[in-house]
Amino acid sequence: MLQKRNAVLVDGVVLNGPIMDAKAGEKFVEEACKIIMEEVIQKADDVTEKVCEWRDPETLKQILDLEMRDTGESHQKLLQLCRDVIQYSVKTSHPRFFNQLYAGIDYYSLVARFITEALNPSVYTYEVSPVFLLVEESVIKKMIEFIGWEEGDGIFNPGGSVSNMYAMNLARYRFCPEIKEKGLSALPRLVLFTSEECHYSMKKAASFLGIGTENVYFIKTDERGKMIPEELEKQVQRARKEGSAPFLVCATAGTTVLGAFDPLDKIADICEKHGLWLHVDASWGGSALISRKHCRLLHGIHRADSVAWNPHKMLLAGIQCCALLVKDNSGLLKNCYSAKAAYLFQQDKFYDVSYDTGDKSIQCSRRPDAFKFWLMWKALGTTGLEERVNRALALARYLVEEIKKRDGFQLLLEPEYANVCFWYIPPSLRKMEDGPEFWQKLHQVAPIIKERMMKKGSMMLGYQPHRGKVNFFRQVVISPQVSREDMDFLLDEIELLAKDL
């Protein structure tokens, strides 16, 4: 493709013309897109496909040609590699993928993601990301409306864990702005409160931010996994007595394992009384705000100072799509995070630089994650999003009732949300007496069933031990591709896989 005439050589490199063969590149993209369409997108709703084609790590290494070499591969070889990558990857959009807090496929969000990958933007200044910055502003405004604040601020982040970190640092900044410059070394011990059932990112955040995991005071929860407000009050008083500095309560709206919602209104009372920042980790449960039927789960959330909410979970916006929303609209977020890099955030630009919002972020390059949520919202409308939430929770309800009807299945608790936690007690254990031996044996059941379902590829479902309870399944219902037939299949399949246990 080089223009040989008038070639300019510098350091032995010909500088005329581009070095890429654009036509061949475009053809490669077209061929690969065809594979993606046929092997991923068109199979997304097909239950006869496997959820995964399981290979253990050593075998998979043999199959995939992982090594990067001095010379490149042919397009033909590369397309085969793409096929292999798809074949051996887990199909998270499969109607029977229930393993995580995300699942399914949304065609609109997917298109938005293809657009942003092709445009390859970074969202920090209006000059390089005009559309995506306006879209982010507008999505944040809409999410704030659903929280019930009159105004606010916010930013999209690479994950709910990062959103929780943002909130923790922001609460600390409001508590003592000098920490930004001075650090924590001369200060009393900062203490924050969250429930025993909180996401593990609270510990990661406390450690990363220099607060220390021991200064996270875990508040007891009731039998449904909800923070007990009286226990919170006690712990705040304890911290005060110790001479430490309480600054933050992190409530959870939709806990990871049980799907529990902390009583936000009562917690907000305590925060108000003690002057503590209230952050609500609604990464998982936030999407219920879209549903007029289920938004009561988050009653009181308008009293929070900040909220983490991940539309990539129940709303299917694609990983990652995570907003931190902040009630303050006086510039707290920017003051807390800004570093005023002169090479990026020039103040003598020819447009209104208040649109250069990148300095609110701990990141420099940042992906336009709001856009995929926006396009999906435009496509489905609020009622379409609401329908998703209502249906997921109705399916969860259906599953709960079916579990109650079947021998050998035992609910851990009546769920509030889309996490349905249950044990499967295989035939050989059904007549055993309740006691340590029974639970010890039951503990081993879920891992065996999990191994069998993975190797068969029929579905994917998570299990875990949890706070003294032996291994149980956690079924998470999300995808609009899922129907009650899939719920029935799930229970039938567990029985089938475990019939000899």
Add this chain to the structure above:
Amino acid sequence: MLQKRNAVLVDGVVLNGPIMDAKAGEKFVEEACKIIMEEVIQKADDVTEKVCEWRDPETLKQILDLEMRDTGESHQKLLQLCRDVIQYSVKTSHPRFFNQLYAGIDYYSLVARFITEALNPSVYTYEVSPVFLLVEESVIKKMIEFIGWEEGDGIFNPGGSVSNMYAMNLARYRFCPEIKEKGLSALPRLVLFTSEECHYSMKKAASFLGIGTENVYFIKTDERGKMIPEELEKQVQRARKEGSAPFLVCATAGTTVLGAFDPLDKIADICEKHGLWLHVDASWGGSALISRKHCRLLHGIHRADSVAWNPHKMLLAGIQCCALLVKDNSGLLKNCYSAKAAYLFQQDKFYDVSYDTGDKSIQCSRRPDAFKFWLMWKALGTTGLEERVNRALALARYLVEEIKKRDGFQLLLEPEYANVCFWYIPPSLRKMEDGPEFWQKLHQVAPIIKERMMKKGSMMLGYQPHRGKVNFFRQVVISPQVSREDMDFLLDEIELLAKDL
């Protein structure tokens, strides 16, 4: 699409069959892909297209229909929205987009990104991301080879800023592991050192991690922007005398504005002498390691304890693709970051759980950013990547020589890398005497030219004031679509845009 027979209703929701019309969704994806192909990908190498179709924020809000409503829009309307989004977005793959430290299009990386968007994985456990975890392991291993370590560890992150934070926290953990639990409150003041020319993420990191921006000691640089080792030595001694606790030196390999490389070998000597962690922020300059010709810029990097390297910059892997690489291979990274969430990192799984590497991360959901780099590397081979680096630097060299030949252009300094910093002195200023008035007037020139180029859409080039120097242009040469004709165009165009100034 609902199966009306035997409908199961729960909470007013029909639960039979999926609620999405898969065929219509697939058709929408196909139509949108056609637009993406025609409007973005096929135009990427076309210099007759505009780099941007500039609209100010208020006008663009009018054009785009940003509002999210109760009811969804038709496919036809949505496809028009997609076209609008593309039209008014900056074309970062345009051969004349020189505004940031990324540019261009790589067809292989793009295909990889389409695949991951379609598969929608999260990289934390082998069971949900078997392929992508193996790929990440293999890419990290290869990058470590180029750094020159015999072994090591690493993780891909959402941005170089985040990688730098990881390194800072890791250095702190090695310095005093109890900080993870206890926090910083009872400790002496931790101090870290970096050059005056470092990336602004150092300040953001120090503030976020509770260290405080005042405890970042900025080391003087020489006239080329390189850290002066003797000054580092002095500052370490000063910190010791003050009774604070030095723990980390962050050297920069390829500074953001000037593209300067700190003298790593001499800095490593000082770190060794004082027992300090050496982190090298090679987010921008790391890609030179791929070139046998230019890797000497990073001479001594094998002595670093950690390295941040972003293949999304000069190597075009797509935003974001950022690795933190760590020399330690004894589990420091995991020990520092792990929170051992039982619901995700079960220890009784049926496969080797050492492949469940997600607990090394501060994130929970994490994108498979290594994959796009891997597919690109497979396609181009190391020699193809090397050619990119060599060509970018040769083009920068060509531009420098052209600048020297032309009236009115003045280099700020002889560049080491692909950042070519220069002033354009318009005709009216050429005969002015050197003095405050001259510089004050010159300071206003770049913003005016920038405004004109944006409104014309002919190219995008950044400018900034920097450490006492008035506004100058920073030309960054990256893309393999760029040729010396584009370099000539750049200079011609500046002259044209500024001829009346």
